[in-house]
Amino acid sequence: MRIVSGIQPTGNLHLGNYLGAIRNWVAMQDEVSASGGQCLFFLADLHAISMPHDPAVLTASTREMVAALVACGVDPDRSILFNQAQVPAHAELQWLLNGTARMGWLNRMTQWKDKAGKNREGASVALFTYPVLQAADVLLYQATHVPVGEDQKQHLELARDIAQKFNNDFASEEAPVFTLPDPIIPPDAARIMSLRDGTAKMSKSDPSDMSRINLTDDADTIMKKVKKAKTDPEPLPSEPKGLGDRAEAANLVGIYAALTGSSVEQVLRDFGGEGFGKFKPALGEVLVERLAPINARFVELKGDGEALDAILAKGAWKAREIAIPTLDAAYKALGLVRL
Numbered sequence: 001m002r003i004v005s006g007i008q009p010t011g012n013l014h015l016g017n018y019l020g021a022i023r024n025w026v027a028m029q030d031e032v033s034a035s036g037g038q039c040l041f042f043l044a045d046l047h048a049i050s051m052p053h054d055p056a057v058l059t060a061s062t063r064e065m066v067a068a069l070v071a072c073g074v075d076p077d078r079s080i081l082f083n084q085a086q087v088p089a090h091a092e093l094q095w096l097l098n099g100t101a102r103m104g105w106l107n108r109m110t111q112w113k114d115k116a117g118k119n120r121e122g123a124s125v126a127l128f129t130y131p132v133l134q135a136a137d138v139l140l141y142q143a144t145h146v147p148v149g150e151d152q153k154q155h156l157e158l159a160r161d162i163a164q165k166f167n168n169d170f171a172s173e174e175a176p177v178f179t180l181p182d183p184i185i186p187p188d189a190a191r192i193m194s195l196r197d198g199t200a201k202m203s204k205s206d207p208s209d210m211s212r213i214n215l216t217d218d219a220d221t222i223m224k225k226v227k228k229a230k231t232d233p234e235p236l237p238s239e240p241k242g243l244g245d246r247a248e249a250a251n252l253v254g255i256y257a258a259l260t261g262s263s264v265e266q267v268l269r270d271f272g273g274e275g276f277g278k279f280k281p282a283l284g285e286v287l288v289e290r291l292a293p294i295n296a297r298f299v300e301l302k303g304d305g306e307a308l309d310a311i312l313a314k315g316a317w318k319a320r321e322i323a324i325p326t327l328d329a330a331y332k333a334l335g336l337v338r339l
């Protein structure tokens with residue numbers, strides 16, 4: 001079993017990243033290292049340049065994201081933690097896969113459509129070919145499983161399509177070059193929504209900081225954001241079907257369930273009939289209780305830039321070793337001469 005997943009080092013790690021992905025990374029790290037498998041977690045810094053960015057901010061955010069991941073429980077001694085930019089095989093394999101990926105496939109990606117918006121002519125080429133780099137990220141390591149939130153599902157289906165076409169076109173059935181990876185999407189919390197709009201996902205790129213809970217927010221900020229979160233005037237229902245068309249209420253109940261390890265049914269058994277005046281402070285308290293230890297560890301770690309750089313350097317060294325055989329096999333399969 002080989003687990004591979006990534007996160008862009010742009011902005012803060014937020015509750016959506018944590019509940020949708022990072023929490024699973026940590027759980028899988030414990031499971032996989034006990035059974036002799038391997039986990040590779042990386043900062044998708046090459047993906048981060050697909051949108052306009054400030055180089056100094058990217059450098060600082062990269063180190064902060066390492067600190068945040070370690071604070072969440074990613075253990076650099078058991079998992080391989082690195083950034084793409086220090087493992088050139090990612091960019092090399094992307095180029096090789098560009099020959100296999102089809103324009104039509106990329107044109108159908110919803111993230112491309114959302115992020116490019118109406119200004120396709122002005123979008124970067126990197127934004128368009130972004131999913132091919134994402135395919136390279138996982139195929140390079142023969143990933144068997146990729147833990148992600150719901151929003152990355154389509155990109156992983158594309159990675160499978162690319163792997164399959166490459167294997168069909170350039171390898172034999174008995175000796176495929178790439179493994180087809182399976183996404184692992186949590187049954188709950190796969191899509192945490194904005195606190196200001198229950199129809200938009202919680203995102204680092206939302207201009208309003210009030211729309212998300214950052215893992216680095218202090219207790220006062222968390223309580224304030226929960227108190228101001230958009231809701232409706234109705235009390236909570238006592239069964240999940242009563243949340244049907246109440247996106248904001250469903251989101252807050254889902255967050256509460258995910259943080260306490262209980263089910264939506266159970267939360268509604270406890271809070272059904274109560275108004276948000278009672279539910280919001282309870283949710284705020286759970287958030288503060290869960291996030292305070294992460295926050296404290298983050299503050300401790302982020303002061304030591306050298307230690308964070310050392311984690312990335314060591315992780316990159318290990319990642320390069322694993323990547324080389326697959327990269328070599330891909331060059332060879334394509335008939336490219338390298339003496």
Ligand code: TYM
Pocket residue numbers: 004005006007008009016017018019020021022044047133134137138146147148149150151152189190191192193201202203
């Ligand atoms: P990114 O940086 O946007 O998000 C990192 C992880 O967090 C999940 N996530 C969410 N889950 C639930 N609710 C939300 N509101 C929410 N927002 C984010 C994402 O699904 C993701 O798992 N393209 C990827 C990074 C990447 C990658 C990869 C991931 C690059 N290469 C290879 C897996 C494998 C991205 O931008 O994630």
